[in-house]
Amino acid sequence: MRTLSRAHAAGQSHGIDLAPMLDFVVNLLIFFLITAVFIRQAGVEVNRPSNVTTDGETASKAIVIAATGEISVDRKAIDLRAVRAHVERFKAADAGVGVVVMADRHAPTGIVVAVADQIRLAGVPDITFITTTLAKTTLAKP
Numbered sequence: 294m295r296t297l298s299r300a301h302a303a304g305q306s307h308g309i310d311l312a313p314m315l316d317f318v319v320n321l322l323i324f325f326l327i328t329a330v331f332i333r334q335a336g337v338e339v340n341r342p343s344n345v346t347t348d349g350e351t352a353s354k355a356i357v358i359a360a361t362g363e364i365s366v367d368r369k370a371i372d373l374r375a376v377r378a379h380v381e382r383f384k385a386a387d388a389g390v391g392v393v394v395m396a397d398r399h400a401p402t403g404i405v406v407a408v409a410d411q412i413r414l415a416g417v418p419d420i421t422f423i424t425t426t427l428a429k430t431t432l433a434k435p
Contacts, residue, residue, distance in 0.1 A: 353391040353419075354383045356408060359427060360399040364408060376408055380415035391419035397427045 356376065357365045364371055366379050383390045392412050396405045405422075412420050 353393050353421070354380075355393045355395055356380075356412075357427065358394065358396040358400045358404055358408060360397040362401045362404045364404070373404070373407055373411065376411040377415045380412050380417055384415060384417055390417065391421060392417050393421045393423060395423045395425065395427070398424055 354366070356379075359365070364373060364376060366376075371379065380392060383392070394405065394408055394412070409420055409422075
């Protein structure tokens with residue numbers, strides 16, 4: 294106990310010196326900031342469409358999917374099983390036809406995927422998706 298009281302009386306401190314640790318932490322911070330600039334992040338390459346002009350307009354047909362999951366073509370409500378037949382009819386009329394799937398934001402995802410599958414099974418690889426909030430309209434029942 295005497296040595297402890299003598300150390301305090303002499304003004305000596307036996308605390309931990311934090312200066313070397315702070316120097317080390319600052320050096321680590323600088324090192325990681327500098328090396329982070331040189332690290333290349335892996336990402337997804339996006340192939341943007343080029344500005345291609347065509348001689349005529351390409352025809353596209355719209356299939357609308359309401360928030361309730363109701364599917365319609367030309368303002369007529371159709372069943373999911375009839376989508377493929379309608380798309381095959383579009384394709385027979387124009388071989389280069391594209392299909393636009395206009396789905397409401399709250400449309401069931403399963404219905405949207407099923408419609409896309411039916412379009413691909415009909416042989417149309419050109420599908421465009423549009424997501425929007427659709428106004429409620431009265432559709433003619435088949």
